[in-house]
Amino acid sequence: MKIKKGIPLIDQHDKNFMYGGKFGGNFIPETLKKPIDDLTTLFAKLRNDKKFLRERDHYFRSYVGVPTPFIKLEKLSDHLGGAQIYAKVVSEANGGAHKIYNATVHCLIAKRAGKKFIVGDTGAGYAGKMLSMAAKKFGLKCKIFMGAKDIKRQRPNVEAIKKNGATIVPVRTGSQTLVDAVSECMRYWVANNDTTNMCVGSTVGPNIFIKICAWSTAQISRELVKQVKEEFGKIPKKMKLLNCVGGGSSAMGFWNEFMDTDAEFIGIEAGGPKNSKYHAAPLTNGSKIGILHGAAQYVIQDKEGQIGSTESISAGLDYPGISPLHCFLKDTKRARYTSANDEEALKAYQLVSKLENISPSLEPSHAFAEAIKLAPKLKSSDVIIVNSCGDSLKDKDIIKEKLGSYIR
Amino acid sequence: MKSKISLVFEKCKKEKRAALITYTVAGDNTQKNSLKILNTISKHADILELGFPHNTPIADGGQIQESSHRALKNGLKLKNVFQIVKKFKKSSPNKPLIMMGYFNLIYQSGENNFLKNCKASGVDGLIIVDLPYPENVNFAYKCKKKSINFIQLLSPTTPKNRMKKIIKDSHDMIYYISMLSTTGGRLKVSPKKILQNYNKIKRINSKKNIVIGFGITNKTIASLKKADGLVVGSQLCKTITNSIKKRLNTAKVLNKMVYNLKKKII
Structure with missing residues (x-):
């Protein structure tokens, strides 16, 4: 393949x-x-x-409002040490998400x-x-x-x-x-x-x-290619593009125009609550290929083929399947996939919202959780870009319940 | 050798009536009860469809979903479905039984293994809701080699040239979906219009046995009795649901209902 x-x-x-x-x-x-x-x-x-x-x-241009901002997360990068962390603030698009x-x-x-x-x-x-x-x-x-x-x-x-x-x-x-x-x-x-x-x-x-x-969300990377070249003069050699994946639409859009470059793609699935057997991470946890909603894909299911239950704090990632395109990227090793659990996502939301002017929703907070894990292990010449594809405002109730308070 | 499904249609044609085809879900509400239902209604029904339930069906309406949910909640597995078929065929070897369901269960079993189990338990035919033509060509061929009928579906949205290809590739029975609907929807097209479409299909190949399904109940069945066969499913599932609620004997209630359905088309 x-x-x-x-x-x-x-x-x-x-x-x-x-x-x-x-x-x-x-x-x-x-x-x-x-x-x-x-x-x-x-x-x-x-x-x-x-x-x-x-x-x-x-x-x-006139309705969605493109391009969305590409910003450096100076404070988060300083706080973690290591890689330079950037965000593509897709949540600035009209309506607040991709x-x-x-x-x-x-x-x-x-x-x-x-x-x-x-x-x-x-x-x-x-x-x-x-x-x-x-x-x-x-x-x-x-x-x-x-x-x-x-x-x-x-x-x-x-x-x-x-x-x-x-x-x-x-x-x-x-x-x-x-x-x-x-x-x-x-x-x-x-x-x-x-x-x-x-x-x-x-x-x-x-x-x-x-x-x-995927054709529609590709707008994200069409803009980003230009923004990255403006910022760095070229596409940096060691650049990681981090994106949460549920169905996988924002990640596909975020990666599409970088497909033939050296950029590394990391998809972060929803690991569900810590210590729970339920999750929404079919790629990370080795689910088998099955048919869901008209397409063959890696999908959480039992031996017989009944679709399995999932659990995640983020409703947008709480899906047992995953885009066939991501399955293809995984098996060709063009992208790698990992997961972050509910608690890690909440912590990531908290840290980013506290330090920066953006406040990611619980979906991209999964990707930020991976950035927080990775950055300290990398050099300052490494670049991490996270797709901040949703705003935390929609998760206000859940965050208040879990953390006691909501900041944005 | 002619299939049992063909023989049934021959017999019905001689009797100048439509074949009555029922659909119930395996394991609804228990394995024992669903077998009892099959044994009972087979006195009046000409062909029995038995659903093997899936928990994420994309073409089933509320009644069949509810039946499937009940069966799965009771722990029904595919091997139990085959056991039910085997037991039924032991007492009614000549009554055709068609299994109906979604492709993922076959995919997980492995096509060959699934067909082996069909053969061993006496399944006469298969309807796979989400495996349309031409995606089904290979699997349909495997079925044919095992003398299992693969039943193609046609719908009001199927264009004529596509219909011709599907009919050409079909076995002994074709299922015509009466209207744009999931199973169990109200008949929103007039029976006259449905029969017009049905006749269009018959004109392509008059030898094929075409059955009509979706939206057929004791209220609508008589108006469609010119067809080769008629499928009643959701109404039976709904009746099971109601008789469970009222703590009635489901097999008995269903027997009466199927008897009445049959009376309306002879």
Whole structure:
């Protein structure tokens, strides 16, 4: 298994849409074959359509607000000693997280397809918040599927979704988290694909959704390549790009344009509570390949193939599977993956928020936890860049409960 | 040699009626009860579909999800599903039984191992919800070599040229999904329209046995009886749910329901 140079990673699949012959594909009910084929054809056309690209760039500039800042975390670097730590502050994008890129593109596509309705899943509530925002902006009616457990623990985003005029459908099956929200959203699309487009909130699901999402979030690294060259004159030899991974959409966007460079990619999964047997880290903990939500991937499951329970303090990472693209990056050794547990993420949030002007949400706090572990072991010529892809404000309640107080 | 599934359709055609196909979930609500249900309803049903439950189904509605959840909560494993099939086939060797489920369980078992177990327990056919054409070509071929029917699905969204290819690759039975819906949705398309679509498929190859499923209940079944076969699933699962709540004998209640369904199409 090998990654080809000069070809976008999303296009490195075979005729069955499998990456490395093992990951991805379209394991879908017959009813979804045609809508997915239609979307695939439309997207293939649009990504080469200059007018569409201009439109995307226009809304990315005027609506999403690109480029997002690239800053040095001076105090954190001094405090830890060792590597120079930087952050790509993607949480400065409109809405407060990277989910806005995928949501905007999906709404633009839905408009082109002549659809009036759009539905999406959400875990942390960001994908839902952004889709509801973009839907409002582009005049589409919007429904968001969200696990009942996540509705309780991500209140600020739930309120935002409602304020944007979208309907929230609470999902009470299974673990009542992201995995069930994605299933329910797909079931809804099975029944309504004649009038409705679906936006999968991450680089998971049938192949076309992986493609659209990764293509959209790639904006992050398009900017970052320029910003890094401005800062260092070139891409530094020893540069590590750290990103949390749940479904893997922000990491794909953060790494995409660096694929053919020497930059080292480290993905950080959610290790769950300390001393718990539950986690959301299929790559770190050696889960087997299985099929979840239409795609083959490493997935937490039992011997029989029943999808396993997960646990993480961060709703956005609390997912048993992982993007087939990350499975591909892992098996080709282009990226390496590790995990941080709930406690480490909380501590990282606290330290970064105390020292710096940014305050990462619990998802990127997992990546900061790894930066905190790594930095002291490295030299000052080493560069660590963390994708700070969400703001802690949405986690205020959880943080208060766990740490007693909330700082930002 | 003709398959048991073909023989059933031949018999029904002679009797000038649609075949009645039922769907229940293995292990719902216990292994013993689900076997009892199969044994009882097989007096009236022509073909039995038996779901092997998955906890992350992407095409099932609430009723079947609930049945699957009950079965899994009781600790049902795939080997138990095969045991149920084996016991059922021992008492009703000629009644076709089709297992229905999602691909991940087969993937984890290994395709060959799974088919070996199907063969050993007497499974006549398989419906794999999330393994569409052409992704299913290899697996369908393996099924054929073992004389197990791989049942292709067609839906209202399937374009005509794709339909032709799928029909060409199909075995003795094809499943037509009546409408855009998960299982158990209300019939939101008129029976007339469904039969129109059904006839379009029949015109491509009139020899194929086409069954219609999704949204079929005791209220709608009579209006579709011109089809080669009709599948009732969610209503049976819902009936099981209700009879458990009321502490009734599920097999008895289901027997009555299947009997009434049958009466409506003969």
